[in-house]
Amino acid sequence: MMDIVSSYNEWDPLEEVILGIPDYACIPQDEPAYRSKLDAADLNTFTAGLRKDETIQKARVQFDNLARILEYQCNVKLLRPEKIDFSESIKTPFFEIENQNCAACPRDTLLVIGNEIIETPMSNRARYFESMAYRKILNDIWEKDKNMLWTNAPKPTMADSMYNLDFPWDDKSQERKDWIGSFKYVTNETEPVFDAADVLRLGKDLVVQNSFTTNRKGIEWLRRHTKSRGYRVHEIHFPDDLSPVHIDCSLIPLVPPTKERKGILMNCPERPIAPADKERIFSGSNWEIQNAPRPFTTTIPELCQSSYWLCMNLLLVSPDRAIVEETEIPTINYLESLGIKCIRVPFRDVYGFGGGIHCVTSDIRRRGDRKSYFPNFD
Numbered sequence: 001m002m003d004i005v006s007s008y009n010e011w012d013p014l015e016e017v018i019l020g021i022p023d024y025a026c027i028p029q030d031e032p033a034y035r036s037k038l039d040a041a042d043l044n045t046f047t048a049g050l051r052k053d054e055t056i057q058k059a060r061v062q063f064d065n066l067a068r069i070l071e072y073q074c075n076v077k078l079l080r081p082e083k084i085d086f087s088e089s090i091k092t093p094f095f096e097i098e099n100q101n102c103a104a105c106p107r108d109t110l111l112v113i114g115n116e117i118i119e120t121p122m123s124n125r126a127r128y129f130e131s132m133a134y135r136k137i138l139n140d141i142w143e144k145d146k147n148m149l150w151t152n153a154p155k156p157t158m159a160d161s162m163y164n165l166d167f168p169w170d171d172k173s174q175e176r177k178d179w180i181g182s183f184k185y186v187t188n189e190t191e192p193v194f195d196a197a198d199v200l201r202l203g204k205d206l207v208v209q210n211s212f213t214t215n216r217k218g219i220e221w222l223r224r225h226t227k228s229r230g231y232r233v234h235e236i237h238f239p240d241d242l243s244p245v246h247i248d249c250s251l252i253p254l255v256p257p258t259k260e261r262k263g264i265l266m267n268c269p270e271r272p273i274a275p276a277d278k279e280r281i282f283s284g285s286n287w288e289i290q291n292a293p294r295p296f297t298t299t300i301p302e303l304c305q306s307s308y309w310l311c312m313n314l315l316l317v318s319p320d321r322a323i324v325e326e327t328e329i330p331t332i333n334y335l336e337s338l339g340i341k342c343i344r345v346p347f348r349d350v351y352g353f354g355g356g357i358h359c360v361t362s363d364i365r366r367r368g369d370r371k372s373y374f375p376n377f378d
């Protein structure tokens with residue numbers, strides 16, 4: 001019997017994947033972890049609740065197109081989450097909210113490390129029960145794949161004590177720059193939290209961004225959890241990112257290293273890796289870091305929790321094929337210059353739901369074993 005869950009990096013040939021859905025997607029209620037991701041312009045103008053039907057329908061068209069491409073053009077087995085009514089309220093002993101978020105971005109909720117899927121300890125209240133949309137998928141796989149490990153990391157309380165409530169919300173302010181510069185974020189260090197999308201999987205090495213969504217305790221949890229299986233966890237920062245959330249618009253592996261040549265990672269030129277982290281992790285490694293091209297489109301939809309660097313948020317379906325947003329010609333040209341063929345898909349109608357093409361997927365299986373791509377740490 002074949003293992004169903006097996007994925008060690010971001011580029012090996014993709015065989016099975018979860019793709020999110022836009023159904024019942026809501027705009028979260030004001031809460032610290034959501035507020036910290038919004039532009040100053042959006043801060044006091046948004047209304048929580050179910051997204052407009054027209055917005056959901058437009059996103060569905062682009063999701064379904066991506067689904068067809070993955071299934072029929074890339075030959076990838078596709079799984080979709082269950083439709084949960086995210087307009088339902090939540091009341092726990094620690095907080096109460098009117099409505100939840102959506103199941104558009106499994107990349108944040110499920111962390112796949114080899115044969116293990118971890119339901120991550122996220123920090124947005126609106127996402128408290130989000131992993132439930134994937135429970136049927138996880139349960140079915142767990143029944144069939146006797147080697148699959150299914151883990152739920154310690155669920156945070158999301159009580160007020162978990163957040164710095166005096167965080168500077170204005171993302172243009174000097175105070176905000178000072179906080180981020182000293183790696184102080186909206187979530188504090190009271191309880192471990194992390195989102196899967198803060199983790200870059202490079203074989204034996206996991207590069208994890210300390211951010212709004214991943215605190216140092218969360219990184220330490222991952223370190224202890226994976227240590228006995230020989231993983232090495234490296235903490236990384238992008239100090240010029242004033243809304244640091246998720247690594248998949250900041251540092252993307254494009255070409256894996258071989259004996260003959262260095263691997264290539266693309267880094268966001270507007271918010272590069274902290275020099276000390278770059279030195280510690282990459283000096284003496286066989287990775288070369290190149291600047292990503294500027295985005296073609298610098299406008300982003302209203303209430304988009306991401307920046308125009310979603311142009312970097314691509315999905316490698318094999319080492320020589322990527323799915324990229326169709327308007328991002330500079331990224332497409334750059335990838336093609338590296339020998340990566342691009343499949344272009346329209347995806348901007350999904351951006352407002354929390355992310356781009358990489359965010360809306362979560363690997364189940366890629367063909368290939370775990371390797372070390374950092375001989376300097378062996």
Ligand code: NVA
Pocket residue numbers: 243244245246247248249305306307308309310313354355356359
């Ligand atoms: N924080 C990232 C989003 C990653 C999906 C950005 O806004 O660029």
